[in-house]
Amino acid sequence: MSERFAQQRLSRRTFLTFAGMTIAGSALAACAVAPAAPAAPAGGETAAPAEGALPFADRTLTIFSAQHHHADVKELWVPIFEEKTGAKVEWIEVGGGDVDAKYAVSVASQDGSFDTMYTWETLNAKYGRTLMEDITDSFDSGLLDGLVPAPRKALNFLGRQYGVPFDSNMAIFMWNKEIYEAAGLDPATPPETFEQFREFSKATTSDGKYATLFTMGDANSGFVTYISIFNSSGGQLLSDDLTKLQLDTDEGLAAMQALYDLFVTDKTADPAGVTVASSIEQGKIFRAGNMAHYYAFPNHYTLAQDPEQSQVVDKVQTGIIPGLSLRSGSVNGFEGYAINRFSPNKELALAWLEHTISPEVQSLVALNWGRPPALSAxxxxxxxxxxxxxxxxxxxxxxxxxxRYGSPFYFDVGAVFVEHMLAMMDGNMTPEEAVSTIQGEAQQIIDDYWAKAG
Structure with a gap:
């Protein structure tokens, strides 16, 4: 390999990693656990509120969140919380892609300026032990038992619970019935296998329009694309202890070959997907009537029925994703909230977490946001x-x-995946070469992480 090519490759991977939210690097996540702020006083040590008084009157809760939570969480959930508790809420938000860098800085500075924080599977794995309060023994187990198991598990890292999910969001299959019918397909019958998905995609690719779009624009979105296909292969991408990547297998190759077939062999996946880094943008393309089907998050159905932002109202239907070896497989988009371990307000932050899974808020998650709730009932x-x-x-x-295979090294490993998948889609690697190369380079990242973290 020439030095020039090696430098180009490093530059590309660095870009993907930065774009995938790992600007501050893995070193901070691997640091020894720093001293936390004192835990909230036990119940007997806290003065009980006067009869009829609100439990947290004149207290202030600072929430650190992502911008895409503003319309639902800030505008709808927060006022209810303030009314129920008497607390006042201060709200801090950043773009979802900036959260990782902010948390890395917060670990280094032991930042206690916010009390509760936005989280998802990878943030939970990366910052659970260094920034988030371990709530395994303090959160009401009865409340946790009422949640859908998968999202609860996603915010558990190596046996300890660091966050509470407010949804059970995972990708499903959505298709445009009008496009299916125009292509001679039964508009009420989606593909059940990946081979059928390929055939349906060929039938609905024409006139300069592609059948589908997969996001490949950064380390996170491209890794999600691969995982969403791999998860129906019957394989397991990471070992249970997160020390071994298990890509160089029949299942890993089958998923890589599937992507190659869509992008290179069949040319049914829109090549513009290599610049799309958000399922939000992916959904907009579908709602414009510009593709036949895709792996969609459930709230995209709600958006597709809104005439103010959709050209496909009453033309869409949902089902489960067609599978490789299994009937189906998906990838999760579970989100939730955690407590900042440096916060002096942990008791109030715990009340916020309980609020997010209350029946009242969970109805808002489902009816207003269009996301599947975390509360089973x-x-x-x-x-x-x-x-x-x-x-x-x-x-x-x-x-x-x-x-989702969330891990402390998720973004770094994702950057390796995307770098070589893009090379494969450009015709510069075979699926076999991509799998072998990713296996070696990504495993080295994993080994290096655990060597530092212990």
Whole structure:
């Protein structure tokens, strides 16, 4: 390999890693655990509020969140919390892609300026032991038992619970019935296998329009694309202890070959996907009527029925994702909140976490946001079933694997995947070469992490 090519490759990977939110690097996540702020006083040591008084009157809770939570969490959930508790809420938000860098700095500075914080599987794995409070023994186990198991597990790292999910969001399959019918396909019958998905994609690629789009624009989105296909292969990408990448297998190659077939052999996946780094943008393309089908998050169905932002109202239907070896597989997008371990307000932050999974808030998650709730009982609400028919697909999809493979080295490993998958899609590598190269380079990243973290 020439020095020039090696430098180009490093530059490309660095870009992908930065774009995938690992600007501050893995070293901070591997640091020894720093001293935390004192825990909240035990119940007997806290003065009880006067009779009739609100439990947290005149207290202030600072929430650190992502911008895409503003309309629902800040505008709808926060006022209810303030009314119930008497607390005042201060809100800090950044773009979702900037959260990782902020948390890395917060670890280094032992930042206690916010009390509760946005999280998802990889943030939980990367910062659980260094920034987030371990709530395994302090959070009401009865409340946790009422949650859908998969998202609860996603915010558990190596046996310890660091966050509480507010949704059970995972990708499902969505298609445009009008495009199916125009292509001579049954508009009520989606593909069930990946081979059928290929055939349906060929039938609906024409006139300069591609059948589908997969996001490949950064380390996170491209890794998610691969995982969403791999999870129906019957394989397990990471060992249970997160020390071994298990890509160089029949299952790993089958998923890589599937992507190669869509992008290179069949040319049915829109090549513009290599610049798309967000499922939000992916959904906009579908709602413009510009593709036949894709792996969609459930709230995309709600958006597709909104005439103010959709050209496909009443033209879409949902089902489960067609599979490679298994009938189906998916990838999760679970989100939740955690407590900042440096916060002096942990008791109040714990009350916020409980609030996010209350029946009242969980109904808002389902009915207003269009996301599947984390609270199992909310699925049985007749109003939810009527307004969110896509949740029937979510419940069925939940019977199949949907791990995100969140880890402290997720973004770094994702950058390796995307670098070589893009080379494969450009015709510069075979699927076999991509799998072998990724296996070696990504495993080295994993080994280096554990050598530092212990």
């Amino acid at each position: 909310t699925f049985d609400d007749p109003a939810v079933a009527e307004k969110a028919p896509q949740f029937a697909s979510v419940k069925e999809q939940g019977g199949y694997p949907s791990p």
